[in-house]
Amino acid sequence: MxxxxxxxxxxxxxxxxxxxxxxxxxxxxxxxxxxxxxxxxxxxxxxxxxxxxxxxxGIFDAEGKITLIEWFEEYLRLYKVGKVKETTVYRIRQTFSPCRKNSIGEMKLKDIRAMHVQELINQLHEENFTYGTLQLLKSLLNEMFKVAIGNGYMIINPCDAIVMPPKVTYEARFLTEKEQKMFLEVAKEYSHYEIFCTCLSFGGRIGEVLGLKWTDVDFQNKTLHIQRTLHYGKLKEDEPCHFFFTTPKTETSNRTIPLLPETEEILKQVRKKQLRNRIIHESQWKNEIPFDNMVFTTKEGMPIRYGDVNRTIKSVILKANLEEEELAKIENREPFVLKPFSPHCFRHTFVTRCRMNSVPYETIQPYVGHSNKEMTEHYNHEKIQMDVEALKKVSFL
CATH class of the missing domain: 3.30.160 (Double Stranded RNA Binding Domain)
Structure with a gap:
């Protein structure tokens, strides 16, 4: 004593x-x-x-100083990096990012209580984060806390007492024919016009469209191979943002589809435009592996970022609404307002147009890359011809 x-x-x-x-x-x-x-x-x-x-x-932590952010990095290093795809790590970082901007991120693990997590969820809900995003964050924190308990950093899991906000189901946003016409009329003036048209013409995900290479386009056999997704961001916290490829979202997302006439025409226009740019910007043209031979590029040959496409959509919508407002004044009527949307809306629009024109869903599925156990992995020649004939009847642009 x-x-x-x-x-x-x-x-x-x-x-x-x-x-x-x-x-x-x-x-x-x-x-x-x-x-x-x-x-x-x-x-x-x-x-x-x-x-x-x-x-x-079993919860001794040196002097109890490990914070939520520090534990997140340790959790990634021990349980995720090298065990899941790099893009999965990237998405986990994106999911956790609200914690870095909130005081909970600097809190010591042992001091975190359910009320702190609840305050975070409530705050993000008020900031209009979607239910799906909040659920992903809760699931991530729940797993992190479980592992922390197993490692002796905590006694209880704060997520056990969390009450999620009510789930609100939204209908998928798609463009009506009037909205699409209004949007594309103004979008013609912008460099991303062909990207919009390509998305609308076959329903591909924006990352898949931006990730296309000319080797994926077979004009002779009239097929299009979707085999990669383009991203721009960080795979590690301490590295700068950069471009990188991943394989498509699911097994059925890696697919070869018939090249529809409208898509073919757009891609031929893109090819001509790109060849002109290569001549004009020959000395500055970027063609470095693995980003060589890209279909959609900047004037200097660089890949195009999703964020830039999204910003262009916002600019087009703003300009379209301003022009419509002026025209409505002249014609003494209420203006037709084009509501905001994301690039994913083009995908929903393609599917909606197909369904409105009675195109069978099993015909649509290969284009959008949805999974279906009854579908064969590859198309035979007769199936390709049937798909093209069914979709030729639909005008997407």
């Missing part, structure tokens, strides 16, 4: 120094000798008892 300066016993592992301060010594679960200091004996006793209790419960 330790003693104070007067020789009185004051507790196991505790003693009083000559300067009057108290000192508590203990060995942590890792065998390292540690020391606590304090002027108040009762406070020091409380700290020591707490540390001993936490050690017994």
């Amino acid at each position: 330790g003693k104070n300066l007067k020789g009185k016993e004051i507790g196991r592992g505790i003693s009083q120094r000559k300067d009057g301060n108290y000192m508590a010594r203990f060995v942590d679960p890792y065998g390292k000798r540690r020391t606590l200091y304090g002027k108040d004996l009762n406070i020091l006793r409380h700290k020591l008892e707490k540390i001993r209790y936490e050690a017994e419960q």
Whole structure:
């Protein structure tokens, strides 16, 4: 038992120094000798008892300083990096990003309670984060906390007491024929016009369209091979944003589809435009592997970012609405407002046009890359011809 300066016993592992301060010594679960200091004996006793209790419960963390952000990086390193696709790690980072902007990110793991996570979820809900995004974040934190408990950093999982906001189901946004005509009329003036038309013409995901190479386009056999997705972002926290490819979303997303007449015509226009740009910008033209031979590029041959396409859509919508507002004043009527949408809307529009024209869903599925166990992996010649004939009757542009 330790003693104070007067020789009185004051507790196991505790003693009083000559300067009057108290000192508590203990060995942590890792065998390292540690020391606590304090002027108040009762406070020091409380700290020591707490540390001993936490050690017994298996939650000793050096001095309890590991934060949520620090644990996230450790969690990724130990359980995700090298075990899942790089893009999965990228998406996990994207899911966690709201925590970096919230005070919970700098909180020590051992101090996080259900109310802190609930406040985060409530705040993001008020900021119009979708239910799906919030559910992904909760699932990620739940898994992180479970692993933290297993590693001795926490006693309870704060996510066990979380109440999610009500789930609101939204209908998929698609463009009506009037909206599409209004949008494309203005979009003709923008460099991403052909990207919009390509998305509308076969229903591909925006990353798939931006990831197309000329080797994927077979004008002779009139087929289009979808085999990669283009991304722009960080795979690691300490690296700059950059372009990278991944394989498509699912097995059925890697597909060869018939090249529809409208898609073929658009791609031929893109080819001519690109050849002109290569001549004009010959010395600046970028054609570095693996981003060589890309279908959609900037004037200097660089791949195109999703964010740039999204910004162009916003600019087109703004200009289209301003022009419509002026025209409505002249014609003395209420303006027709084109509501905001994302590139994914083009995909929904393609599917909607097909269904409105009674195109069988099994014919649509190969184009959009949806999975169906009853579908064969490859098309035979007769099936390709049937698909083209069914879709030729539909005008997508």
